[in-house]
Amino acid sequence: MSRLKDVFAKKGKNVLNVYCTAGFPQVNSTLPVMQALQDSGADIIELGMPYSDPLADGEVIQNSSTIALQGGMTLSLLFEQLKPMRNQIHIPVVLMGYMNPVLQYGFEKFCADAAAAGVDGLILPDLPPFEFETTYKAIVDRYGLSFIFLVTPETSETRVRKLDALSSGFLYAVSSSSTTGNEKDFAAVEQYLERLQHYGLNNPVLVGFGIKDQDTFSRACKYANGAIIGSAYIKALDGQTDLAATTRHFIKNVLG
Amino acid sequence: MQVSYKQPDEQGYYGEFGGAYIPEMLYRNVEELRENYLEIIADPAFQKEYQLLLTDYAGRATPLYYAARLSEKYGTNVYLKREDLCHTGAHKVNNTIGQILVAERLGKKRIIAETGAGQHGVATATVCALKGLECIVYMGEKDIERQAPNVARMKMLGATVIPAKSGSKTLKDATNEAIRDWINNPNDTFYIIGSVVGPHPYPDMVARFQSVISKEIRAQLAEKIGTELPHAVIACVGGGSNAAGTFYHFLDEPSVGIYAVEAAGCGIDTHMSAAATQLGKPGILHGSKSFLMQTADGQVEEPYSISAGLDYPGIGPMHANLFVTGRGTFLNATDQEALDAAFELAKLEGIIPALESAHALAALNKVSFAKDDHIVVCLSGRGDKDMETYMKAMGTKV
Ligand SMILES: Cc1ncc(COP(=O)(O)O)c(C=O)c1O
Numbered sequence: 001m002s003r004l005k006d007v008f009a010k011k012g013k014n015v016l017n018v019y020c021t022a023g024f025p026q027v028n029s030t031l032p033v034m035q036a037l038q039d040s041g042a043d044i045i046e047l048g049m050p051y052s053d054p055l056a057d058g059e060v061i062q063n064s065s066t067i068a069l070q071g072g073m074t075l076s077l078l079f080e081q082l083k084p085m086r087n088q089i090h091i092p093v094v095l096m097g098y099m100n101p102v103l104q105y106g107f108e109k110f111c112a113d114a115a116a117a118g119v120d121g122l123i124l125p126d127l128p129p130f131e132f133e134t135t136y137k138a139i140v141d142r143y144g145l146s147f148i149f150l151v152t153p154e155t156s157e158t159r160v161r162k163l164d165a166l167s168s169g170f171l172y173a174v175s176s177s178s179t180t181g182n183e184k185d186f187a188a189v190e191q192y193l194e195r196l197q198h199y200g201l202n203n204p205v206l207v208g209f210g211i212k213d214q215d216t217f218s219r220a221c222k223y224a225n226g227a228i229i230g231s232a233y234i235k236a237l238d239g240q241t242d243l244a245a246t247t248r249h250f251i252k253n254v255l256g
Numbered sequence: 257m258q259v260s261y262k263q264p265d266e267q268g269y270y271g272e273f274g275g276a277y278i279p280e281m282l283y284r285n286v287e288e289l290r291e292n293y294l295e296i297i298a299d300p301a302f303q304k305e306y307q308l309l310l311t312d313y314a315g316r317a318t319p320l321y322y323a324a325r326l327s328e329k330y331g332t333n334v335y336l337k338r339e340d341l342c343h344t345g346a347h348k349v350n351n352t353i354g355q356i357l358v359a360e361r362l363g364k365k366r367i368i369a370e371t372g373a374g375q376h377g378v379a380t381a382t383v384c385a386l387k388g389l390e391c392i393v394y395m396g397e398k399d400i401e402r403q404a405p406n407v408a409r410m411k412m413l414g415a416t417v418i419p420a421k422s423g424s425k426t427l428k429d430a431t432n433e434a435i436r437d438w439i440n441n442p443n444d445t446f447y448i449i450g451s452v453v454g455p456h457p458y459p460d461m462v463a464r465f466q467s468v469i470s471k472e473i474r475a476q477l478a479e480k481i482g483t484e485l486p487h488a489v490i491a492c493v494g495g496g497s498n499a500a501g502t503f504y505h506f507l508d509e510p511s512v513g514i515y516a517v518e519a520a521g522c523g524i525d526t527h528m529s530a531a532a533t534q535l536g537k538p539g540i541l542h543g544s545k546s547f548l549m550q551t552a553d554g555q556v557e558e559p560y561s562i563s564a565g566l567d568y569p570g571i572g573p574m575h576a577n578l579f580v581t582g583r584g585t586f587l588n589a590t591d592q593e594a595l596d597a598a599f600e601l602a603k604l605e606g607i608i609p610a611l612e613s614a615h616a617l618a619a620l621n622k623v624s625f626a627k628d629d630h631i632v633v634c635l636s637g638r639g640d641k642d643m644e645t646y647m648k649a650m651g652t653k654v
Pocket of ligand 1: 346347372373374375376450451452492493494495496497498499564565566610612613636637638
């Protein structure tokens with residue numbers, strides 16, 4: 001069974017996926033941060049590949065990307081860093097990033113290197129379903145990678161079903177139509193998540209964007225299989241030197 | 257299959273370039289526009305209002321001026337399409353008038369835009385004032401410092417100017433911030449993009465609104481020289497909207513030469529340049545696939561040009577297709593060549609061009625045309641906004 005399937009089979013609820021930016025806060029902290037997340041109880045790691053123009057992310061994540069790029073992070077270096085990953089990380093790892101660096105690297109080479117490193121899935125928010133289906137899906141499938149699409153409260157039922165059918169691993173429900181890191185009105189979010197529940201989708205649903213503490217995490221988990229934390233964790237890491245302790249403390253606060 | 261150089265296919269592709277590489281959070285807004293724009297634009301009531309505003313408000317048709325002394329100097333017949341005489345001083349208003357009418361018909365109440373030099377910001381603030389709609393313009397922090405008069409104009413017109421503080425703090429970052437604003441305001445907001453860039457259907461929509469330029473050129477040439485077709489048309493390319501408008505009705509006329517002029521900055525080999533076809537590779541920026549200046553790792557590179565309006569690391573997908581198919585000839589002019597062309601036009605014809613347009617004029621030095629040829633250069637804007645740069649060039653203290 002794949003690592004992603006495994007997580008949801010073993011633990012259908014309260015799955016905690018935490019985002020971190022590769023090469024942040026230091027260019028060499030990619031694996032130490034992932035290790036700290038695993039040790040602290042994260043179920044999935046979403047590893048951000050820094051990009052100069054991350055449209056779907058907010059200020060906090062863009063700043064972490066800028067710092068990572070200034071530190072010399074590149075896709076080649078990242079795959080170099082990830083080579084020994086599976087000696088120490090046993091939870092699923094999903095790469096998140098933007099199409100342009102991936103295209104420059106070579107889409108097929110990217111998938112091959114990701115699969116070789118033991119990466120489980122990809123999130124490329126600016127790759128739309130049409131281009132995915134017609135050009136890229138066959139390559140992603142060939143390397144046994146999951147591909148995860150985003151849905152929003154504005155996504156129609158027909159389109160949610162289509163994106164669900166194209167996704168594997170899980171479906172990423174953006175908790176409001178907004179870039180990462182904004183405060184949310186949770187009542188509207190809950191309505192939307194309830195609607196998703198009623199569709200009876202193929203994939204488990206993880207809620208992203210705006211989750212930052214125990215309260216928002218447990219509320220999101222009521223209507224979904226789990227949640228994704230991004231900006232709040234990056235903010236917590238900023239300026240810290242003891243990454244393990246910071247991470248432990250942060251995750252403890254979320255899980256209660 | 258490429259049916260025409262001027263329009264994309266159903267999915268928004270000009271050959272291999274274009275498309276709509278957008279996150280799901282933007283899908284509904286872009287889809288709403290894609291589903292409706294052609295019908296809205298074709299509606300006779302829309303056309304009536306659009307044409308009336310172009311005529312009575314923007315001051316169209318703009319003249320096609322036979323530049324006798326310039327023609328003599330270059331040994332050919334040079335016509336200037338006088339977009340500099342449009343209300344607000346550049347071609348940008350052709351597009352903002354069109355888009356504000358589309359926004360209105362989609363029931364949007366809040367308008368956002370990005371701007372570099374401030375010309376598109378001013379043109380957007382202008383039409384928002386005209387329609388009584390809220391206007392928010394994103395502008396790079398660096399550009400706000402460099403373009404103070406246009407910032408003041410936008411404010412006087414009632415717009416809110418928000419500094420883009422991320423990344424390089426220039427046009428590309430202002431565009432990122434505008435897109436983020438749109439993601440955060442998925443219901444009431446319309447994004448007026450200022451060039452033939454962005455996700456489908458923006459490049460096509462903006463090209464259609466700017467195509468009035470070549471439509472008028474054809475009619476004006478017919479009247480002046482008895483044929484609608486010149487030997488060549490020349491325009492500068494930042495994102496490429498004045499060029500798209502100037503080329504549009506000639507793209508499928510093989511006898512007409514198409515010349516696009518990019519900003520070479522300090523020179524193509526100096527790392528201080530904005531010539532995207534010369535220095536870029538195919539890539540994705542702001543929702544479409546096109547030529548993009550980028551590092552080997554796929555990070556977007558910071559362009560440079562003396563002219564803020566050409567200081568963009570990409571070009572519209574229509575132009576990328578003209579470049580790779582060879583339908584268009586892509587030239588470039590350095591800062592100095594543009595300055596020289598601007599001073600030459602001022603002295604020979606009594607017209608002070610925008611620095612962007614001066615790049616198009618500089619092409620007259622780079623291509624030789626025959627004595628009987630008829631050449632049209634798009635004078636996309638006037639030079640008022642660039643006086644500080646021109647004064648520096650003259651050694652005048654500002
Ligand atoms: C006068 C003028 N010409 C040209 C441009 C470049 O834009 P585009 O390439 O979209 O015509 C600008 C942009 O600010 C401008 O102000």
